Amino acid sequence: MPTLYHWDLPQALSDAGGWLSRDTAERFGDYARLVVDRFGDRVPRWITLNEPFVHMAFGYAFGVHAPGQALMLDALPVAHHQLLAHARASEVLRAAGHEVLLTNNCTPVSPVDDAPDTVAAAAAYDTLHNRLFLDPLLLGEYPDLSAYADPETGRTPLDRVIRDGDLAALRGSVDALGVNYYNPTLAAAPAPGDALPFALPDYTELFPETPLTGFGWPVVPDGLHALLTSLRDRYGPALPPVHITENGCSYPGEPDANGVVADPDRVAYLDGHLRALAEAIADGVDVRGYYAWSLLDNFEWAQGYTQRFGLVHVDFATQARTPKESFFWYRDAIARARG
Numbered sequence: 001m002p003t004l005y006h007w008d009l010p011q012a013l014s015d016a017g018g019w020l021s022r023d024t025a026e027r028f029g030d031y032a033r034l035v036v037d038r039f040g041d042r043v044p045r046w047i048t049l050n051e052p053f054v055h056m057a058f059g060y061a062f063g064v065h066a067p068g069q070a071l072m073l074d075a076l077p078v079a080h081h082q083l084l085a086h087a088r089a090s091e092v093l094r095a096a097g098h099e100v101l102l103t104n105n106c107t108p109v110s111p112v113d114d115a116p117d118t119v120a121a122a123a124a125y126d127t128l129h130n131r132l133f134l135d136p137l138l139l140g141e142y143p144d145l146s147a148y149a150d151p152e153t154g155r156t157p158l159d160r161v162i163r164d165g166d167l168a169a170l171r172g173s174v175d176a177l178g179v180n181y182y183n184p185t186l187a188a189a190p191a192p193g194d195a196l197p198f199a200l201p202d203y204t205e206l207f208p209e210t211p212l213t214g215f216g217w218p219v220v221p222d223g224l225h226a227l228l229t230s231l232r233d234r235y236g237p238a239l240p241p242v243h244i245t246e247n248g249c250s251y252p253g254e255p256d257a258n259g260v261v262a263d264p265d266r267v268a269y270l271d272g273h274l275r276a277l278a279e280a281i282a283d284g285v286d287v288r289g290y291y292a293w294s295l296l297d298n299f300e301w302a303q304g305y306t307q308r309f310g311l312v313h314v315d316f317a318t319q320a321r322t323p324k325e326s327f328f329w330y331r332d333a334i335a336r337a338r339g
Contacts, residue, residue, distance in 0.1 A: 103178025
């Protein structure tokens, strides 16, 4: 299932303001039209954007990814312009008879304790990470962003970029929802003077028995079930069919003398998450697809080639490709499910 935008913005558009500029959204509609004209006879279903929250946060708020801006809350207009770009592309794709998705990296958010300030912090983070990008598409409105408002004006940076008609264009602009899941999030109350209305403690310090991926992410399959059922409960009939468009793990591993890449941790990860997914489906979540991330070891942005997510090992010097044991396990799991 092709994705139109996975964070690779043309340099000319970046130089002109990138996703801080509304014009980038309009250019994205032009781009979608060109792509559909070229490939539309072979592709019936498209993802417009990949993980707009991650791109906004890492690219514009914290400066970890390109374009490397550290604007903190002033990055919020990026969210609206990305969603508007999705809406412009959706119009083009639907006019050509195609199915449209937007994929966000979603996470179930829990407070570390029951103190009112902690519960409020968890709600604030859930709003920023999940609801900021889903509510406009499914409900036609942004969630309460007062936690991010200027205390003097009561306005958020988002307020200055929303125009009449924008929210109407966003609502209902997906035929299905793409959900990427890797791990849950814990939230705590911020310290005095913090710029954000939440703090994110280390999950593994609070739950040291939880296994970690090679990336250091906690392995919590039940979080996928919790996420999907929470979306079901939150959005009710407004929630469209769901595709799990990314779910996977990074672990190191090289071919042995016999060309075998043993990766039992990845097998266990996939097995646990597929079981959690099956439970969510049994609990009434309309899930239509699941995509393991990733087929191949890949370039992982700021981490370069140091993290290996693939079912297939790639020798980055020679480009030799070696299926890992997880590849064969996953192949057999698909056959059993179909069988």
